[in-house]
Amino acid sequence: MSDGEFRLAYVPGVTPAKWVNVWTERMPSVPITLIAVPAAEVVGLLRDGGADAAFARLPFDRDGLSVIPLYVETTVVVAPKDHAVTAADEVAIADLADELLFHPLDDTIEWTALPGLPAFTRPATTADAVELVAAGTGLLVVPQSLARLHDRKDLTYRPVQDAPQSQVALAWPKDATTDLVEDFIGIVRGRTANSSRGRTPAAPAEKPAQRKPQKPAQRRSVPAARKRKGPRPR
Structure with a gap:
């Protein structure tokens, strides 16, 4: 049964394939829809609810958006x-x-x-x-x-060695930080499936109590006073 869909927009030049592949493996019941959008329209698309999240290039108007800068481009x-x-x-x-x-x-x-x-x-x-x-x-x-x-x-x-550089970022509407958005943030940040969306991993099963190994019995030495002297009686 599907939990809905996740709509991911991206601007020209950004390749979201590696994150999409992880999503497909980790969230098989939730299809991901990719939306190619011109750079000038990506912010409007997010604000209008046309996508759940987007990869965009900074700088852009961040008003009403949550933004995670990712990587700088040459x-x-x-x-x-x-x-x-x-x-x-x-x-x-x-x-x-x-x-x-x-x-x-x-x-x-x-x-x-x-x-x-x-x-x-x-x-x-x-x-x-x-x-x-x-x-x-x-x-x-x-x-x-x-x-x-x-x-x-x-x-x-x-x-161009001394030119300004652009930066790719993940953005989404602040008031629409859904569980699916949190899951995708976890994927982009490289979290494991258990730690995604800030979930607390299940506590490991308790191991049965183990007995401490007993120390081998030590041989008691015979006090010198009790040792026999001289030849044994026949």
Whole structure:
């Protein structure tokens, strides 16, 4: 009998497979539904009750949400394979100072100052920006997972060593912290099945009382005064 379902949303580039696999093994009676959602819509989806929890990239508006930061992503620059920035294994922001850089509207990197020179347009999405990079009209700085998601044969990427980094987090509505949400939090945190959701593991069965092993009897020595002297009588 099913206990309902668990609805898990995730933004582009995030791969929830390892946690979903654990859920499927641990909670076979509760199906998990995956919802792919654009980064700009994930918070609204949670607040509207369209998902029980979501993997999203910080920063986002946390109002009314509980958030557990998970891991930090490497920041890379996406460029055509024959571009000069690909000559090095990694680059610095200063190396991009004279480059046209796209800044899509769904960019999740929190910049204090945008690097490079502004491109001729702000694409609506990262996917649109990748298309423009492939056309040779500029470069794009994104989390590495998004560069992998939009991988193309004519493009490559290099780490930007001193760029800000985005962070993936698990989020859910504060007023909807259900038992299933707690179970999923336990999976993400790597808890065992017994410790998930803060449950107290069952006390181990009491072992039968064991007798202490008896010490072997010690031989009493004969006092010297009682030892016979001289030859035994015949």
